[in-house]
Amino acid sequence: MGARDRRRRPKTGTRRVGPGLALFLQRLRQARGLTRPRLAAGAGVSKSLIWKIESRQADWFDERHLGKLARFFDLPYEDFCNGLEGPKPAGAVPEWRLGDFIAETDEDVLGLVRGQVHADPARRRRGYEDVLVARCSRTAYKTPQALVETLVAGTGIAEFESGLPPLSVTVEASWAFDAMTYKHADGRALVVKAPQLLWDCRCHSSDVGSCPIHGHANGTAIEKAMRSGLVDIRWGGVAAYWRYTPLLWPPSVDSLEFLRALEAAGVLAADCPRVLDLGAGTGFLGIALAARNARVSHVDFADWLLTPLAFSMLNWRRNVRRPHQTAGLRLGLSTRWIGGSPAGDAGYDLVVCNPPYLPLLPGFEGLGLQHTVAGTELLTDAISAAAGLGRRVFVQVSNLAWIEARAAADGTGVSLLPVGAAREVPFRIHEGLRNDAYIAKLVADRGLRERSGAGHRFWHEIRTYEVKPSSPGSS
Numbered sequence: 001m002g003a004r005d006r007r008r009r010p011k012t013g014t015r016r017v018g019p020g021l022a023l024f025l026q027r028l029r030q031a032r033g034l035t036r037p038r039l040a041a042g043a044g045v046s047k048s049l050i051w052k053i054e055s056r057q058a059d060w061f062d063e064r065h066l067g068k069l070a071r072f073f074d075l076p077y078e079d080f081c082n083g084l085e086g087p088k089p090a091g092a093v094p095e096w097r098l099g100d101f102i103a104e105t106d107e108d109v110l111g112l113v114r115g116q117v118h119a120d121p122a123r124r125r126r127g128y129e130d131v132l133v134a135r136c137s138r139t140a141y142k143t144p145q146a147l148v149e150t151l152v153a154g155t156g157i158a159e160f161e162s163g164l165p166p167l168s169v170t171v172e173a174s175w176a177f178d179a180m181t182y183k184h185a186d187g188r189a190l191v192v193k194a195p196q197l198l199w200d201c202r203c204h205s206s207d208v209g210s211c212p213i214h215g216h217a218n219g220t221a222i223e224k225a226m227r228s229g230l231v232d233i234r235w236g237g238v239a240a241y242w243r244y245t246p247l248l249w250p251p252s253v254d255s256l257e258f259l260r261a262l263e264a265a266g267v268l269a270a271d272c273p274r275v276l277d278l279g280a281g282t283g284f285l286g287i288a289l290a291a292r293n294a295r296v297s298h299v300d301f302a303d304w305l306l307t308p309l310a311f312s313m314l315n316w317r318r319n320v321r322r323p324h325q326t327a328g329l330r331l332g333l334s335t336r337w338i339g340g341s342p343a344g345d346a347g348y349d350l351v352v353c354n355p356p357y358l359p360l361l362p363g364f365e366g367l368g369l370q371h372t373v374a375g376t377e378l379l380t381d382a383i384s385a386a387a388g389l390g391r392r393v394f395v396q397v398s399n400l401a402w403i404e405a406r407a408a409a410d411g412t413g414v415s416l417l418p419v420g421a422a423r424e425v426p427f428r429i430h431e432g433l434r435n436d437a438y439i440a441k442l443v444a445d446r447g448l449r450e451r452s453g454a455g456h457r458f459w460h461e462i463r464t465y466e467v468k469p470s471s472p473g474s475s
Contacts, residue, residue, distance in 0.1 A: 014060045017081055022056050024080075028073050031165060032228055035103040037111075038246075043072035098156060099163040102306040105135045106247045109305060113333070114375070125333050128304070132331075132338065144338050147306070148329050151313050160310045164243070168229025169222055173198065175236055177256060184225055188218040196426050196455055197253050198233070199226075204433075233282075237291055240282040240315045247307040249356075249373055251284040253425050254462055258354050258396045259288055261420035261464035267394070272350035273297040276390060278335070279355045279378045283312030286327075287319050289352065294322060300348070302330035302337065334381035335389065348390030355379040357398035358429060359446065364438045373429055376401045380408035386467035387414065394419065399447040399461040400427075415470045422463040424449070426456035433458070 029039050029050075036054075040047045045065050052058045070080035113128050132144040141147040150156035170183040173195075180192040180200065192200050192212045201213045201223075213219040227244045233251050234240075236259060242250040262268055272295060277286030280301035290296045301312035309329045316327045330337040355378035379401055386393040397405050397416070409416050427448060432438055439458065442448035449459045 013063050015063050015066060015081060016059050017053070017061060017066070021081065022054050025050070025069070026054050030100065030163075035100070035107045037104065037107045039072070043068045045069060098159045099310075101135070101139060102160070102310055103245070103247065105132065106305040106307050108135070110247070113304070125336065128333055129338060144331055148309065148331050148338075151310055152327070152329055154317070157310065157313050157317065161314055164241075165229045167232060168225035170232045171198065171234065173233075173235040173256070177235075177253070182218075182222050184218065184222050185229070188221060190216050190218045190222055197428055198250065199428075200455075201428075202455055233284075236288055238284060238288045238315075238319055240284045240287070241311060241318070242282050245307065247305055248311060249281050251282055254396055254398075255284050255354055257423055257425070257462060258352070258394075258464055259285065262289075262352070262394065263292075265419050265466075267350065267392070268292045269295075270350070270392075271295050272392070274348045274350075274390075275299045276302060276330075276348040276351045277312070278302050278351055278353040278382055278389075280312045281308050281354075283308075283315045285352050285354060286312070287316055289350070290316075290320050290322075290325050290327075297324055298326050298328065300328045300330050302332070302335075304331070304333045306331065334378050335385045349392070351382070351386070351390040351393040353378065353382040353394070354396040355382060357401040358432055359401055359404060361438065361441055361445075364435065364441070374431060376404040380404050383408040383414065383416070383467050384412045387412070387469065393467040394464060395467060396462060396464055399463075400442060401446075403446070405465075409467070413470050414467050416465040417468055419464040419466055422461050424459050424461050427458040427460045428456065 029036070034042070036047050036050045040050055045068050049061070049065055053061065066081055067077055070077045073080065108131050109128060112131055113124055129144075136142060136144050136147055139147075141150060147156065151160070166185065168185050172181045172183070173179070178194060180195040180198065182190040182192075190213070195212070199213070202211045203214055211219070213223065229243070231242045231244075231250070232239055233242055235251065235256060240251055242248060259268075268289065270293070272289075272293070275286060275289055275296055275298070277283060277289075277299060280286060280303050283301050286299040286301055290299050299316070301309060301316075303309050303312070309331060313327065313329060320327070332338045356373045356375055357379065358374040359376050360374060379395060379397065382389070382393065382395050383405060395405075395416075405416065427433070432442070439448065443450060443458075447460065450457060451459055
């Protein structure tokens with residue numbers, strides 16, 4: 001039986017759908033910032049089903065599977081199956097091939113690397129690079145290096161930006177971090193006084209009254225907008241685009257404290273022409289350093305996923321206007337980059353790293369598959385490779401990952417010298433909070449503190465350290 005016959009032959013419990021469903025499903029998915037794997041997991045269907053619908057590889061589909069997709073998007077079954085003849089999804093965006101490709105590549109990479117947490121590092125790196133090479137080879141970019149070069153040149157960023165959803169929320173934080181203002185695109189606003197986090201929701205952890213977010217009449221609408229659209233986060237003269245996805249961590253209170261510690265130590269005025277933002281995320285730190293220090297002439301943003309690199313370069317172009325300041329991208333696991341020199345040959349004047357700090361404790365390795373914020377590999381690699389990375393290397397460390405940080409320092413003969421005072425901040429990483437057994441281990445073994453009457457239930461300590469060669473009497 002040929003392929004055309006298989007496409008036409010109906011089976012019991014199947015339904016034939018029109019070609020309009022392909023574009024309709026793609027718009028629904030992209031309006032919510034979902035990749036195919038994320039939609040498949042959320043709706044309880046296979047990735048191949050979503051691919052077949054969107055690429056029109058089949059006409060007949062199991063009605064049970066179509067029903068699951070309709071329920072996931074909260075649409076009547078008939079409206080969903082009729083595709084474009086049904087209601088249009090709010091905030092639907094045009095097709096954007098590059099953005100979809102980047103997100104789905106990152107999903108594949110995340111699953112592979114975090115699924116091999118105990119594998120030999122060289123094997124993980126080969127598998128990681130093989131996935132990137134294989135996926136890029138099927139596109140016009142051909143290689144990961146070519147894709148990265150396209151993003152740096154600006155043509156790829158223009159295509160990436162054109163596919164982003166409309167701006168939905170603007171978040172403004174005062175320099176002293178004593179107030180946060182959230183402005184919805186429709187004009188509604190919410191002001192939080194004396195915030196403890198950039199998103200200071202306390203619904204599930206507060207014992208001191210109502211949540212400052214959801215206790216406000218506009219709180220729920222602003223949260224929905226932040227989850228579905230583009231968010232502009234502004235602090236310290238930097239405006240960083242971010243969108244809700246497990247592939248991209250937003251600028252956090254950790255970042256703000258890091259930058260203020262560097263300023264107090266005089267780093268923002270230091271002579272540092274070449275800067276590396278390692279584990280860049282939205283690019284906030286590297287951009288802030290360039291914006292506040294005219295002596296910076298070049299910033300490289302390094303990350304192991306494409307989504308952070310694309311947002312870093314997009315945000316760089318939004319913020320940095322000095323003609324002598326340029327930016328580049330480094331793609332690779334930790335401090336080993338694809339198509340570039342090993343980190344030891346880089347010779348940066350200043351390296352900043354605000355890495356993930358959730359330790360993957362024995363029995364809880366699955367946390368690494370849920371979000372990029374889990375794992376301490378970047379932290380330990382930054383410390384171990386510091387001597388070759390650059391002249392001055394600064395890392396932000398949580399006491400939850402101090403065991404790993406100290407072991408990396410001891411193993412390579414370097415010291416972690418405190419910069420500024422430590423600060424206790426709320427622990428609000430949902431991937432950890434949802435696992436009671438994991439939280440209990442952090443409390444028992446890693447210094448996570450449970451407090452009452454403090455707004456949030458769990459707290460941890462963050463501090464900035466400079467990584468320096470050990471000397472007699474150093475700690």
